[in-house]
Amino acid sequence: MxxxxxxxxxxxxxxxxxxxxxxxxxxxxxxxxxxxxxxxxxxxxxxxxxxxxxxxxxxxxxxxxxxxxxxxxxxxxxxxxxxxxxxxxxxxxxxxxxNGDSEAARLARSKSATYRFFGDLPWVPRTYAGAGLVDNWPVVVKPDQGQGGQGVCLVHTPVELTVSLGSTRQPVICEYLPGAELTVDCFTDRHGRLLYLGPRSRERIVGGIAMCTRRMGGDAQVRSIGEAINRCLRLRGPWFFQLKRDAQGDWKLLEMSCRLSSSSVAQRAAGVNLALMAVQDHMGRDLTVLEDPRVLRAERRLTTSIVLDYDFDTACFDLDDTLLCDGIANPSAMRLVYRLLQLGKRLVLLTRHPSDPLLTLEAAHIPATLFERIVHLRQSEPKSAHIPLPAIFIDNHFPERIEVSRSLRIPVFNVDALDLLFP
The missing domain is CATH 3.40.50.20 (Rossmann fold)
Known part of the structure; x- marks a missing residue:
């Protein structure tokens, strides 16, 4: 294949x-x-x-x-x-x-071009050509080529507007939309069919990204807007548009984009993998959407990964309170174990476990074959004596880490670092 x-x-x-x-x-x-x-x-x-x-x-x-x-x-x-x-x-x-149609990409990059293209359709927000034409305050000033709500400013007076226009690159003056905001993830196939339209809320925003988003049910007005955009432009693949309710409760267009949205992960979790659908469509396959409506909300957060400036062949793990927690396999440790194997590293288990470690591993559903060696140490025996260099060492017990660090000068990690290593 x-x-x-x-x-x-x-x-x-x-x-x-x-x-x-x-x-x-x-x-x-x-x-x-x-x-x-x-x-x-x-x-x-x-x-x-x-x-x-x-x-x-x-x-x-x-x-x-x-x-x-x-x-x-x-x-x-x-x-x-x-x-x-x-x-x-x-x-x-x-x-x-x-989604590489050049005209669609050009329009999507400019809010003013988008608003002009769709003209006097009822869901296009009112814009003002200059400060002297504003007849309904407050208004919003935003950059013509901004995204994610960045650089948007709410102004209440002509003086504030003058200041905002002077500090905004390629400013667009729009009517103020006080209501709720939606992002609508969409997918159009190679035949021009709008296969998917998935509205979701933007409930907690950080840096223009929806860190909390809730998948919403169908809305006839939202669908009508999506179908109109799809009908007027040559779209193929994932795209999205953003809406906000005006003072009368009607949806108005904020912007659209000819790419995937970052928080479309909420749709992927519900079975609608928009990126993979684009690949399948590129392969000439006709697609069917299989969506689970019970997936309602996605919560996002910042994550951290470290870069280790050290080349090693072997990773040595402790057993109790490292690979195991209360007799159960530690998910973070197991993720790292399999990731290291994927990277071609050898694994060694070093333990002072009070009973047979093989039986304990079996009870925790951890295959002993993951490890090149399993070393069952005496209580006074240093772990550093059984670590083949170059290596890294992972153990929850500080005295063990400091002994290995001082003896071998290799990187040592506590269990709190497991999720930071080798994403």
């Missing part, structure tokens, strides 16, 4: 990391990442490259060369400016861009 070579760029954005999680287990995908800056993308993608920013003169040549060297079939752009830049160019470089 032929696999699709997929490149995610920029790879380290929240959208890029969501695509990595959405595609990393697919048998249909070989996954690659690229970024113009040093960020988490290099940790999330096994195959990763650094490329210039799209504003740099050598971007086109370097990016085209990367596509050729990796034989990339399909590119996911994770930023609206990148989407707009790549859309008219990428075909000449031998790859396809997800």
């Amino acid at each position: 032929s696999r699709v070579r997929v490149l995610v760029f920029p790879s380290g954005s929240e959208v890029g990391l969501e695509i990595a999680q959405a595609l990393q287990g697919s048998v249909h995908v070989d996954l690659y990442g690229a970024s113009s800056r040093c960020d988490h993308g290099a940790l999330a993608f096994v195959r990763h490259a650094e490329v210039p920013n799209i504003a740099e003169l050598d971007f086109d040549a370097r990016f085209a060369r990367l596509l050729s060297e990796w034989h990339i079939d399909l590119v996911f752009s994770t930023h609206d400016s990148v989407q707009e830049y790549l859309a008219p160019r990428i075909g000449a470089w031998g790859a396809s861009l997800v």
Whole structure:
């Protein structure tokens, strides 16, 4: 079976990391990442490259060369400016861009262009060409090419408006919409059919990202807006739009985008993997949506991964209160065990367990075959004597860690670091 070579760029954005999680287990995908800056993308993608920013003169040549060297079939752009830049160019470089119609990408990047394109439709917010034309206060000033609510300012007087216009790049003056806000995740297939429309709330926002989002039921007005956008533009793949209720309770358009949204993970959790659907659609497959309505809410948070500047062959684990907690396998430790095996590392178990460690492992449903060696130590025997170098050592007991650290000068970790290692 032929696999699709997929490149995610920029790879380290929240959208890029969501695509990595959405595609990393697919048998249909070989996954690659690229970024113009040093960020988490290099940790999330096994195959990763650094490329210039799209504003740099050598971007086109370097990016085209990367596509050729990796034989990339399909590119996911994770930023609206990148989407707009790549859309008219990428075909000449031998790859396809997800939702890569250049006119749709151009319109989606500019709020003013979007509002003009859809003209006087009832769900387009009222805009004002200048401060002197505002007849209903307050109003909102926002950057024409902003995203995620960043740079938006509510102003109540002409004086405040003048100040805001002077401090906002390419400002757009819009009517104030005081009501609830929605993001609507969508998917359009290669036949132009709107296969999926999934509204969700934005209940807690950090840095323009919905850290708490709740999947909502159907709304005829929301669907009508989504169908109108889909009918008017050449869309193919995942896209989304954002709405807010006006003073009368009607939905008005804030913005739209020709890419995946980062919090579309809520839809993926309910069975609607929009990134994978894009790959399947690229392969020419007709798709069916299988959605579980019982998945209602997604909670997100910041996570941390460390970069270890140390090359090692072996990871040595303690058993009690490290690999096991109260006789039960520690999920964080087991995740790390299997991740290290995936990276080709050898595993050694070092324990002073009071009884037969093999029986204890069996009772905890941990296969002893995970470990190259299992060393059952006497109480006074130093663990450092059984650690083959180069290695790392993981143990909950501080005296054990300090003995190994002082004897071997290798990295040692407590159980609180398990989730930070090797994502």
